[in-house]
Amino acid sequence: MKFNKRAYHLIRLLGGLKFAKFISRKHPKIIMYHRVSENGGVDSVSADSFRKQICIIKNHFNPLTFSQLMKASQEGKVPNNAVVVTIDDGYKDFSEYAWPILMQEDVAATLFITTGFVNRELWLWPDKIKYVLNHSNKRSLYVPFYGELEISENKDEVWHQLANFCLTLENEKKNTLIDWLFDELGVNKPTFPPKFYEALSWDQIRVMVSQGLDIGSHSHSHPILTKLDDTELDFEINKSKQLIFDNLGFEANSFCYPNGTKSDFNSYIKHCIVRGGYDYAIVAYPDLLPLKDPLEINRYPGTQSLSLFEKNVYGLSYIWSDFSRRVIKCIK
Ligand SMILES: [Zn+2]
Numbered sequence: 001m002k003f004n005k006r007a008y009h010l011i012r013l014l015g016g017l018k019f020a021k022f023i024s025r026k027h028p029k030i031i032m033y034h035r036v037s038e039n040g041g042v043d044s045v046s047a048d049s050f051r052k053q054i055c056i057i058k059n060h061f062n063p064l065t066f067s068q069l070m071k072a073s074q075e076g077k078v079p080n081n082a083v084v085v086t087i088d089d090g091y092k093d094f095s096e097y098a099w100p101i102l103m104q105e106d107v108a109a110t111l112f113i114t115t116g117f118v119n120r121e122l123w124l125w126p127d128k129i130k131y132v133l134n135h136s137n138k139r140s141l142y143v144p145f146y147g148e149l150e151i152s153e154n155k156d157e158v159w160h161q162l163a164n165f166c167l168t169l170e171n172e173k174k175n176t177l178i179d180w181l182f183d184e185l186g187v188n189k190p191t192f193p194p195k196f197y198e199a200l201s202w203d204q205i206r207v208m209v210s211q212g213l214d215i216g217s218h219s220h221s222h223p224i225l226t227k228l229d230d231t232e233l234d235f236e237i238n239k240s241k242q243l244i245f246d247n248l249g250f251e252a253n254s255f256c257y258p259n260g261t262k263s264d265f266n267s268y269i270k271h272c273i274v275r276g277g278y279d280y281a282i283v284a285y286p287d288l289l290p291l292k293d294p295l296e297i298n299r300y301p302g303t304q305s306l307s308l309f310e311k312n313v314y315g316l317s318y319i320w321s322d323f324s325r326r327v328i329k330c331i332k
Contacts, residue, residue: 008307008316017314021060021081024315028069028082028291029061031312032260032284033302034089036097042156045304047097053302053309054105057083061313065214066110066254070280073291083313085109086282086299088218088256090118090205092198099208111205112218112256112282115243118200123193124222126163128178131194133159136185143177151185167259171223171232202247209248216254217241217278224259225269233269237276253279260284260299270295286312288322 011017033045040046045053057063061083064072072078085102087094090113102109116122139152146165151158162181166174182189193199209215217240219225225233237255244252255278257265262285273281273295281295290298300312311317 005307008311011316012307012310016316017310020315020319024318025080026078027288027315027318028078028084029313029315029318030066030069030084030086030282030290030297030299031302031309032299033085033087033098035091035093036087036101037093038097040304044093045302047101049304049306049309050098051101051105052306053313054085054101054107056310056313057085058105058107063107065108065212066216066280066282067214068108069291070254070294078291086112086256088112089114089124089222090200090218092200092204095200095204095208099213103211108212108214110214110216110254111208112216112254113200113205113244114218114220114222114258115240116220117193117222118202118205119243119247120192120199120201122221123190123197123199125166125174125178126159127193127197128189129162129166129181130155130159131197132178132181132185132187132189133162135187138185141181141184143181167224169227171227174223174227206248215244215248215250215252216256216280216282217244217252218256219258222258224264225257226264226266233272234276237272237278241277251277253277255281257281257283265296286317286321288318288325 035044036047036050037044038047040049061081062079063083066084066086069082069084085107087098087109090111094111114124117124133151133155136151141149141151143149149158166177169177219236220239221236223236225236228236241252255273260283270281279294280297282297282299284299286300287298303309
């Protein structure tokens with residue numbers, strides 16, 4: 001069940017945000033961002049919208065880092081109106097846009113880094129697909145086991161389709177398909193990510209950690225963990241922890257599942273995460289009880305839209321989900 005825009009504006013007009021905030025005060029909201037850029041885009045929030053959101057968090061909520069929230073949860077002392085800002089992947093633009101805003105507004109945040117990306121060993125596979133599509137002049141392409149794609153039509157839509165198809169493939173097959181795309185579309189594949197897709201450096205992260213940035217692992221190469229064999233899985237979990245320790249000098253105790261949907265991890269992966277020395281793992285979708293399973297901690301998606309952000313952070317989404325759940329239970 002979803003509630004519509006008009007209902008939202010009416011609720012807002014009648015002071016519903018304050019009411020929702022009170023009702024959901026014990027429901028911590030962890031928000032997941034990926035990129036912040038000057039003007040925003042398909043995969044990023046604009047600096048202006050991000051600043052407005054951070055100011056709302058600063059002025060009306062209790063901002064914590066993910067580590068602080070986990071510590072408070074362990075001690076049974078989660079403060080009312082807790083909000084955690086998390087940013088995934090470790091793109092370079094974090095230091096250009098998001099971190100200066102977080103510093104100026106004095107709002108804590110946690111960055112989940114893909115260590116192979118930061119270590120200059122690779123670039124993120126969804127970006128490779130985006131790059132190859134944007135640099136090809138071909139109009140259409142037949143992708144084996146997938147079908148015909150009109151790539152000149154809407155590149156963002158085609159990117160979504162191809163990325164979703166890749167999520168279903170074994171890791172090696174996915175990499176083979178991406179290499180094939182470069183060959184087939186006649187685009188040279190840069191070894192390192194072009195500027196727009198670059199990662200932060202360890203030096204930059206060290207400086208931000210000294211300024212209060214909290215760090216967690218987001219795997220080594222951002223694969224879909226359910227598509228890996230045991231050796232690959234252990235490598236992703238352990239190598240990432242090792243690199244964080246070697247470069248930043250502390251043990252990361254939280255892990256962020258790449259892609260983070262329900263089908264991107266399972267109980268065996270949770271077991272491997274614990275065996276790898278992590279205490280917590282975080283997903284990419286919300287739940288009414290976000291802290292009930294330390295290896296499946298829930299988040300709200302970050303968004304460019306201020307009204308959607310308000311719905312999530314003030315707890316309207318929480319109240320509505322709870323209400324929907326009760327109605328569905330009654331009907332059953
Ligand atoms: Zn990610």
